[in-house]
Amino acid sequence: MHNYNDYTIEDLARDDYFRTSMLHPDRESTAFWQAWTAARPDHRDRYQKARIIVFTLDQRYNARLPTEEVANRVGQIIGRLDEIDSVPPTQKPFLFHYWWRVAAVFVASLGFLLWNLQDSLKPQVSQTVPEQATQVSNALVARKNDTHHNQTLILSDSSIVTLFPGSTLQFPGTFAGESRKVTLSGDAFFEVSHGAKPFLVYAGETITQVWGTRFRVTAFPKDDLVKVSVKSGKVSVHKSSEFELPASAASKPAPGIMLTMHQQAVFDRNDLLLEKSQLKNLEIITQDTDLREQVFVDTPVAEVFKELENLYGIEIAFDKHTFASCRIITSFRGETLTERINSICEAIEAHYEPENGGIVILGEGCR
Amino acid sequence: MNDTTNISYQVSHEVLWDRFRAGDKQAFGQLALHYYQLLYNYGLRLNSDEDFISDCIQELFLELWERRSFLSKTDFVKTYLLRALRNKIFKESIRLKRFKEPLDVPFAVESDVSIESYIVLKEEETAQIRHLNAVLDTLPKRQQEIVYLRFYQNLEFDEIARIMGLTRQSVANLLHRTLKKIKDSWVVALFIPVFLYFFNR
Incomplete structure (x- = not known):
């Protein structure tokens, strides 16, 4: 989102964010445009006229086919491509096809034999794997985002962390003990899964405690301020000097401040004060990656995973050979990362497990 | 965008x-x-x-x-x-x-939708949409197409020109004239309620 101050009626009416906000308003966008119209007296008039244009054109020209119908028709088109290609400049004799098939059967049988051979060798190899895996999972993992784009990490409790450039997150391979503890240096957006254990973010001189919610923590060592901004749910923020985990339910809660939706806590390293305020700039808690569309028609699943990796900056590990024959037809828009992965896993009869911030796809493959 | x-x-x-x-x-x-x-x-x-x-x-x-x-x-x-x-x-x-x-x-x-289906609209907004619709109906078909390509399909002047087989300049001129017509009608539309208000007193 950018600065809309100089936008004319025409610019607004053609702006994607404006149009979506008008036709499909949500709390965030409504708050944004309310603030915008209040900011300058002439904004109100521009807003109102652009709004009328957007609705008028939508009402006039909104004719859509159901998504399944579109997929169906595209499928018909794709199905006829071979027909077009099969009209070659010179027709091949029938025999060619015949020998080609014999060769294919031969290759397939050979593959089957090799596969069985490989299977008989397998047990010795796979026995060593679980040990390695457990060793890794209990250790602390540190991930630093050295790139210029956001990276996504999935923790062992399925919480999702968007790590912004120049930031480091430290977390255990699996959460053991009384709490789910991670340490942040830099800037990250958290979507914490609901769980029995509290989720703790150690960042600079602050500790943020939550059970399940979405919020952003910004704590670069070079900055004077540490900020915690809440998108939804409830979190409590504490100075790390004053914080202790409640030993039992009876012990008194640690002092700190409670934040709810669209509130912010700021810790100032100069005066060591932790203060609460209303969040003015809602952009910083907007995650627009989920709005990005992805479309797959009969796409090899390796390519689908690759595109997810690119879009979210997450690492996806899978066995290329096992899933070599899996193909995907789907389209996404508005789905979260986990929804996208779940839907793909469902299509290829697989499941995923978080591992060291990335995920591993496990399954039998497709026929 | x-x-x-x-x-x-x-x-x-x-x-x-x-x-x-x-x-x-x-x-x-x-x-x-x-x-x-x-x-x-x-x-x-x-x-x-x-x-x-x-x-x-x-x-x-x-x-x-x-x-x-x-x-x-x-x-x-x-x-x-x-x-x-x-x-x-x-x-x-x-x-x-x-x-x-x-x-x-x-x-x-x-279109598949009626104005009534937009539940977020206020009554006076619905009236304004009907009015703008009527204004668009009076435009020549070519100008309606330009408005559609510009505001519904979100295209640039060059692109509209290429699709309709016009020059960039003629697209810009046609759109300018169309928007002026819309704006003029707006002044009238906004003026009438005020006028009636005073007239009825």
Whole structure:
């Protein structure tokens, strides 16, 4: 989102964010445009006229086919491509096809034999794997985002962390003990899964405690301020000097401040004060990656995973050979990362497990 | 439109187009899936026979595939496809004698939704939308098409010019005149309630 101050009626009416906000308003966008119209007296008039244009054109020209119908028709088109290609400049004799098939059967049988051979060798190899895996999972993992784009990490409790450039997150391979503890240096957006254990973010001189919610923590060592901004749910923020985990339910809660939706806590390293305020700039808690569309028609699943990796900056590990024959037809828009992965896993009869911030796809493959 | 999404969108579709020209079915399918809805919507403006439009779109894609090695690189996949569909519909319509010459170009209002279905609208907004709709109805078909391409399909002047076979300047002029007409009518529309208010006192 950018600065809309100089936008004319025409610019607004053609702006994607404006149009979506008008036709499909949500709390965030409504708050944004309310603030915008209040900011300058002439904004109100521009807003109102652009709004009328957007609705008028939508009402006039909104004719859509159901998504399944579109997929169906595209499928018909794709199905006829071979027909077009099969009209070659010179027709091949029938025999060619015949020998080609014999060769294919031969290759397939050979593959089957090799596969069985490989299977008989397998047990010795796979026995060593679980040990390695457990060793890794209990250790602390540190991930630093050295790139210029956001990276996504999935923790062992399925919480999702968007790590912004120049930031480091430290977390255990699996959460053991009384709490789910991670340490942040830099800037990250958290979507914490609901769980029995509290989720703790150690960042600079602050500790943020939550059970399940979405919020952003910004704590670069070079900055004077540490900020915690809440998108939804409830979190409590504490100075790390004053914080202790409640030993039992009876012990008194640690002092700190409670934040709810669209509130912010700021810790100032100069005066060591932790203060609460209303969040003015809602952009910083907007995650627009989920709005990005992805479309797959009969796409090899390796390519689908690759595109997810690119879009979210997450690492996806899978066995290329096992899933070599899996193909995907789907389209996404508005789905979260986990929804996208779940839907793909469902299509290829697989499941995923978080591992060291990335995920591993496990399954039998497709026929 | 958001700058960053705009850039990545252009790059990825341009890349898909290149892959499609090299014979990649996946890329072709993705383009078809992405643009089908938009082509269908545009097609309905030019001919309200849904079956006819569906046939035209299918033929358009099959012809593209057949001629893929003769197609050139393009940075404007959307524009290319919209213009190709427009030409195809005209050619077929003339062949089937649906209309006599390209100058008869219709531009229809076809929609699945009513104003009442927008529950977020206030009463006076609904009235303003009806009014603007009436103003748009009075425009020549060509100007209606420009408004549609500019505000519904979000295209630039160059792209509209390419699709409609006009110069960039004439698109800019036509749009300027159209917007002026809309704005003038707005002054009247906003003035009338005030006028009636004083008149009734």
